[in-house]
Amino acid sequence: MTNASVSGSAAPDRFVRIVEEGPREGFQTEATVIATADKIALIEALADAGLGEINCASFTNRQQMPQMADAEAIFAGLARRGGVRYTGLWLNLKGFERARASGADLVATLATSASETFGLRNNQRDRAGMLEAQRALGAAYVGAGLTRATGYVFTAFGCNFEGAIPASQVVSSVSDLLQVGQECGIGYDAMVLCDTIGAGTPASVRAALGAVRSRWPALELALHLHDTRGLGLANALEGLRLGVRRFDTSVAGLGGCPFAGNRGAAGNVCTEDFAYLCAQEGYETGLDLERLIACASLAERIVGHPLPGKLKNAGPFGRHATRSSPSTLPVSCRPAA
Amino acid sequence: MTNASVSGSAAPDRFVRIVEEGPREGFQTEATVIATADKIALIEALADAGLGEINCASFTNRQQMPQMADAEAIFAGLARRGGVRYTGLWLNLKGFERARASGADLVATLATSASETFGLRNNQRDRAGMLEAQRALGAAYVGAGLTRATGYVFTAFGCNFEGAIPASQVVSSVSDLLQVGQECGIGYDAMVLCDTIGAGTPASVRAALGAVRSRWPALELALHLHDTRGLGLANALEGLRLGVRRFDTSVAGLGGCPFAGNRGAAGNVCTEDFAYLCAQEGYETGLDLERLIACASLAERIVGHPLPGKLKNAGPFGRHATRSSPSTLPVSCRPAA
Numbered sequence: 001m002t003n004a005s006v007s008g009s010a011a012p013d014r015f016v017r018i019v020e021e022g023p024r025e026g027f028q029t030e031a032t033v034i035a036t037a038d039k040i041a042l043i044e045a046l047a048d049a050g051l052g053e054i055n056c057a058s059f060t061n062r063q064q065m066p067q068m069a070d071a072e073a074i075f076a077g078l079a080r081r082g083g084v085r086y087t088g089l090w091l092n093l094k095g096f097e098r099a100r101a102s103g104a105d106l107v108a109t110l111a112t113s114a115s116e117t118f119g120l121r122n123n124q125r126d127r128a129g130m131l132e133a134q135r136a137l138g139a140a141y142v143g144a145g146l147t148r149a150t151g152y153v154f155t156a157f158g159c160n161f162e163g164a165i166p167a168s169q170v171v172s173s174v175s176d177l178l179q180v181g182q183e184c185g186i187g188y189d190a191m192v193l194c195d196t197i198g199a200g201t202p203a204s205v206r207a208a209l210g211a212v213r214s215r216w217p218a219l220e221l222a223l224h225l226h227d228t229r230g231l232g233l234a235n236a237l238e239g240l241r242l243g244v245r246r247f248d249t250s251v252a253g254l255g256g257c258p259f260a261g262n263r264g265a266a267g268n269v270c271t272e273d274f275a276y277l278c279a280q281e282g283y284e285t286g287l288d289l290e291r292l293i294a295c296a297s298l299a300e301r302i303v304g305h306p307l308p309g310k311l312k313n314a315g316p317f318g319r320h321a322t323r324s325s326p327s328t329l330p331v332s333c334r335p336a337a
Numbered sequence: 338m339t340n341a342s343v344s345g346s347a348a349p350d351r352f353v354r355i356v357e358e359g360p361r362e363g364f365q366t367e368a369t370v371i372a373t374a375d376k377i378a379l380i381e382a383l384a385d386a387g388l389g390e391i392n393c394a395s396f397t398n399r400q401q402m403p404q405m406a407d408a409e410a411i412f413a414g415l416a417r418r419g420g421v422r423y424t425g426l427w428l429n430l431k432g433f434e435r436a437r438a439s440g441a442d443l444v445a446t447l448a449t450s451a452s453e454t455f456g457l458r459n460n461q462r463d464r465a466g467m468l469e470a471q472r473a474l475g476a477a478y479v480g481a482g483l484t485r486a487t488g489y490v491f492t493a494f495g496c497n498f499e500g501a502i503p504a505s506q507v508v509s510s511v512s513d514l515l516q517v518g519q520e521c522g523i524g525y526d527a528m529v530l531c532d533t534i535g536a537g538t539p540a541s542v543r544a545a546l547g548a549v550r551s552r553w554p555a556l557e558l559a560l561h562l563h564d565t566r567g568l569g570l571a572n573a574l575e576g577l578r579l580g581v582r583r584f585d586t587s588v589a590g591l592g593g594c595p596f597a598g599n600r601g602a603a604g605n606v607c608t609e610d611f612a613y614l615c616a617q618e619g620y621e622t623g624l625d626l627e628r629l630i631a632c633a634s635l636a637e638r639i640v641g642h643p644l645p646g647k648l649k650n651a652g653p654f655g656r657h658a659t660r661s662s663p664s665t666l667p668v669s670c671r672p673a674a
Contacts, residue, residue: 163655199654201617202574229654230570230610230647231617237539237571266651273567280538280568306643310567314603317536317566318500 016283017053017246018275020046021224021268022299023074024055024089026254028067030303036070038302040077045298046251047081049291051271055248056104057088059095075102091123092133093140100144108141110134110180111152114173115159118196122154131176138184151177151191152224156208158199165199167211174212174219190220190246195235198228198266202238209242222246225269227253227308232269233277240283249274252296252307270309272296276316289316353620354390354583355612357383358561358605359636360411361392361426363591365404367640373407375639377414382635383588384418386628388608392585393441394425396432412439428460429470430477437481445478447471447517448489451510452496455533459491468513475521488514488528489561493545495536502536504548511549511556527557527583532572535565535603539575546579559583562606564590564645569606570614577620586611589633589644607646609633613653626653 023043027034039056046054056078057071071088078086085105090096099106112130113119119130141149153173158164174191181188193208209221223239225232225247236247250268272292275285289311296312360380364371376393383391393415394408408425415423422442427433436443449467450456456467478486490510495501511528518525530545546558560576562569562584573584587605609629612622626648633649 158654197654198651201614203618227647228651229613230607231614233567234570234574234614237574270567276566277538277568277571281540308645310564314535314565317495317534 011284013243013245014283015245016240016278016285018051018271018278018285018287019222019246019248020051020054020251020271021248022046022251022254022271024058024068025268026250026252026299027303028058028065029255030067032304033067034302036073036077039070039074042251042295042298042302043074043086044079044081045291045295047084047086048288049295050285050287052083052286053085053087053107055089056086059088059090059098059102059104072098072102075104093136096137096140096144106144106146108137108146108149108186109152110138110149110177110186111154112173112176113154114165114169115155115162117161118155118159121161122196127176131180134177134180135183138180138186142185147186148189149181149186150222151181151188152194153177153191154194155196155199156193157195157201157204158197160197164204167204167207170208171211171215174216178216178219188219190222192222192224192246192248194224194248195226196224198226198232200225200235201231202234205235205238206242209239209244220246222248224248226266227269228266233273236269236274237277237281240278240281247274251292252299252309252312254299254303254307267308270296270311272311273309276311279316348621350580350582351620352582353577353615353622355388355608355615355622355624356559356583356585357388357391357588357608358585359383359588359591359608361395361405362605363587363589363636364640365395365402366592367404369641370404371639373410373414376407376411379588379632379635379639380411380423381416381418382628382632384421384423385625386632387622387624389420389623390422390424390444392426393423396425396427396435396439396441409435409439412441430473433474433477433481443481443483445474445483445486445523446489447475447486447514447523448491449510449513450491451502451506452492452499454498455492455496458498459533464513468517471514471517472520475517475523479522484523485526486518486523487559488518488525489531490514490528491531492533492536493530494532494538494541495534497534501541504541504544507545508548508552511553515553515556525556527559529559529561529583529585531561531585532563533561535563535569537562537572538568539571542572542575543579546576546581557583559585561585563603564606565603570610573606573611574614574618577615577618584611588629589636589646589649591636591640591644604645607633607648609648610646613648616653 023039043054043056057074058068059071062069087107088099088104090099116127156170223244225235249271251271253267253270255267275287278285293312296309300307360376380391380393394411395405396408399406424444425436425441427436453464493507560581562572586608588608590604590607592604612624615622630649633646637644
């Protein structure tokens with residue numbers, strides 16, 4: 001992996017691994033169907049920018065999710081860069097089998113929802129049903145030679161239906177997934193706490209991380225955050241300060257559950273904005289900011305509407321800093337504070 | 338002041354004072370001239386939402402700043418709410434005299450730029466010239482019976498021309514303003530460090546606050562932040578954590594220097610998003626979030642284009658939380674993480 005190889009040059013505790021979700025979670029909520037060639041172009045550009053793991057497509061029901069009906073075509077058409085993992089998402093055995101056949105890089109995932117109500121609405125399964133489905137997946141993973149997984153706890157910080165999710169409920173969900181893994185003979189590389197609907201705050205990030213850590217100190221925790229209410233990067237900063245070193249993000253802030261009523265506002269934390277924060281705070285990501293910004297502009301051209309990421313508009317601070325061209329300051333900038 | 342009276346009910350160290358900049362800094366960068374009645378409607382709605390100090394207009398050159406040519410008309414037309422300060426901005430004696438005559442609530446301000454190059458471009462004055470102008474203002478303030486001021490240090494975290502601004506340069510600027518104040522017999526209620534062009538990061542906020550505090554421990558420091566590169570709320574959170582209790586913000590994220598090439602991206606930190614962060618982190622602002630969101634929607638209708646604030650699109654978390662209406666979750670939300 002590109003990220004992993006880069007991590008060799010940074011102090012390990014300062015290396016932040018960023019997993020790109022844009023091509024998968026980002027495009028699934030677009031109103032118009034995105035051309036396969038456009039998706040492939042974005043994925044290839046993201047790999048060129050240094051991303052080591054890119055979630056490229058969903059192997060889900062083609063009728064229910066027409067935006068993702070071309071999952072196989074994406075993996076067939078991709079020009080792959082060495083060391084990069086091109087992954088897909090699936091929710092059941094059929095999806096996993098499709099992913100295996102497609103040539104996607106297989107990252108086994110086991111998931112549950114901290115909010116049972118959300119699980120019922122989003123995955124049509126109650127808590128027991130979710131876990132039963134994960135057991136079936138786990139058995140299939142082991143049959144395919146996969147004995148490591150990434151765990152996902154959806155709605156770890158709040159749910160549209162149940163409201164705030166107490167940290168104890170996150171602990172229960174993690175416990176459930178660990179139990180399933182143990183039954184199947186699968187260990188976890190990371191447990192991803194997902195702020196599925198953008199309910200998280202620095203305080204709730206702190207509470208959930210603290211509660212899970214105190215129970216399983218050796219378990220690597222990751223964050224999948226949405227910027228629905230503007231707190232995405234503040235929450236990510238809190239995670240960084242508390243030692244989280246893996247984050248799921250989305251180029252240009254693409255995607256997210258449109259439940260909030262405004263697609264642009266509900267996306268994942270923006271990859272390039274977060275990478276910029278990391279760089280400014282002294283963390284190493286192995287990512288090329290200028291290339292990431294070019295990816296974000298490409299994503300915006302592909303979807304055909306403005307996307308919420310900020311850095312793509314302004315550029316990293318210092319890019320334009322020069323004493324030699326001060327006349328570019330517009331009059332309308334005066335008086336400024 | 339509304340804010341001040343509310344602060345009586347919160348532990349003083351948890352009360353955050355928010356100064357609204359939208360009507361002044363926000364509208365000055367709009368391409369179309371905003372109707373005076375619209376400005377007044379927004380200002381009155383902001384006061385109803387609990388803001389205790391609202392910067393309503395600039396008393397600047399009407400030819401150079403046609404958006405602000407109606408400053409007097411705004412103050413003449415406002416229906417004022419008791420305890421709210423309706424302030425204006427001026428940069429010179431002529432502007433101050435206009436403000437006095439207009440009936441604006443007078444908050445004396447003394448300002449300089451940490452980046453001398455920016456001061457030259459923005460205010461057409463070098464460091465010595467800036468300070469000379471502040472001395473003249475200071476004398477006029479004392480003549481008008483004003484012996485307390487708010488200090489502003491522009492470009493405290495970086496400048497488009499000079500690049501990063503070291504904390505020592507911020508200390509020099511604060512020292513300059515304190516010196517001018519002392520010469521004139523004026524004390525400071527607060528010293529506002531301004532991230533004029535959105536160059537700030539949590540690290541530079543920390544560095545500047547730390548350097549100024551270690552020299553003047555009793556001086557109240559405030560932050561005026563822009564969200565040009567997405568770090569606005571992360572920087573604000575850092576300020577909160579470091580004890581800053583006064584912030585300049587802008588409803589809906591209005592305004593800001595358009596230098597970044599994208600007006601929507603360069604605005605001030607958004608009032609309602611920041612107030613939401615404060616509430617979630619256990620700080621008291623005295624603001625009514627739902628009314629603030631209504632103000633943000635009004636601001637968007639007035640300017641006629643989307644504004645960057647997020648909370649106005651999603652609403653505070655929990656507003657829609659109910660177990661009784663789960664059928665509203667859209668199909669396109671699946672599968673979510």
